[in-house]
Amino acid sequence: MKIKSIRLKNFKAFQDAEMTDIPNFCVIVGANATGKSTIFSVFGFLKDALAGNVNAALSKLGGSRGFQEVRSRNAEGPIEIEIKFRESPEKPLTTYFLQINEKNGRAYVENEILKYRRGSRGKPWHFLEFSNGKGNAVTNELDETTDVGDLQREEQILKSNDILAIKGLAQFERFPAVVSLGNLIENWHVSDFHISRARPEQEAGYAEHLSTEGENLSIVIQYLYRNHPETFENIIGLLRNRIPGITTVESKTTEEGRVLLKFQDGSFEDPFLARYVSDGTIRMLAYLVLLYDPNPHPLLCVEEPENQLYPKLLWELAEEFRSYANRGGQVFVSTHSPDFLNAARVEEVFWLEKSDGYTKIMRAKDDEQIVAYMEEGDQMGYLWRQGFIGEM
DSSP states (O other), rough: OOEEEEEEEEEEEEEEEEEEEOOOOEEEEEESSSSHEEEEEEEHHHHHHHHSSSSHHHHHHHGGGGGHHHHTTTSSOOEEEEEEEESTSSOEEEEEEEEEEEEEEEEEEEEEEEEOSSSSSSSOOOEEEEEEEEEEEOSGGGGGGGGGGOOOEEEOSSOOOOOOOHHHTOTTTTTTTHHHHHHHHOEEOOOOOOOOHHHEESSSHHHOOOOOTTTTTHHHHHHHHHHHHHHHHHHHHHHHHSSEEEEEEEEEEOTTTTEEEEETTTSSSSSSSGSSSHEEEEEEEHHHHHHHHHOOOOOEEEEEETTTTGGGGHHHHHHHHHHHHHTTTTTEEEOHHHHHHTTGGGGEEEEEEETTTTTEEEGGGGHHHHHHHHHHHHHHHHHHTTTSOOOO
């Protein structure tokens, strides 16, 4: 999956904003309170709404006021999210449109549409169209259909008008387009990594992927050691090269059924438990586990990866994010670090600016002066420091 554009209306700081021509590796910069976290929260909101309903997702994002807190201040009308994406390079551009409104203090899905255009001309084909809990979806295989008149539609009524249609219909193989979108949203990863969650011992269990907050780090390392030894050795080798003294990492299950991490420093005979190693060591290990996942997520979002890391490590980390994206998982990263930004290319950078209380999304490659500086050998981080790319 590759997201090509995002349009937001009445969503927190974004009263009416669009992010277009999004690359595989996308770096977002901007001053505090311009909305960097809000862009990521859109992905988290959709995933939460898919798992539950829009009211629960709005409450998680906006607290007890839900819809009123998430909708842009002083705005009227519904919240709108539109995402255009391609499942693969040969697939047509698909649009998912979601419109959420409120009535009597309760949010509901006013409109939900999934559509794409088969050719360069003509109207888009609608494969899902729901409003207020009622609608229809196409049931036949899209690749085998050449005429819009051949589409077979099935009417459906949802249990509640605050449930996404893609949630209910994605459970049935007879709605292939919806199944595909549902699987993509379920499998994208919005990182909210907390070092304090990754340090403690964990109950023994099974996990193939690092969780959002990283509390299963020791369990995933154990899984990689047992099932993907080459990947595990690669991760440890990279960690060894970047963290002075670290020679190996072990995930050990205790007699009490707890899984703990042990770090071996070559200067000492006994290993250290995770609770005694530096924040930077834990964070770097977590990023390596995430970025060298044998089955990458279709979408990966990481906020401020530079935290607790030595600045000289950031260029290489940025290259690894780009490599992850090129292997098939699109990456969004927000940063406050010029050192990280120096590794970005002009077509990969967007910046956020506030105007009259709302945020606009600017694209670096649309600025002729920035492009000219980059062609002369300058770097994005230095340009940001000098004030050419919004405010720091």
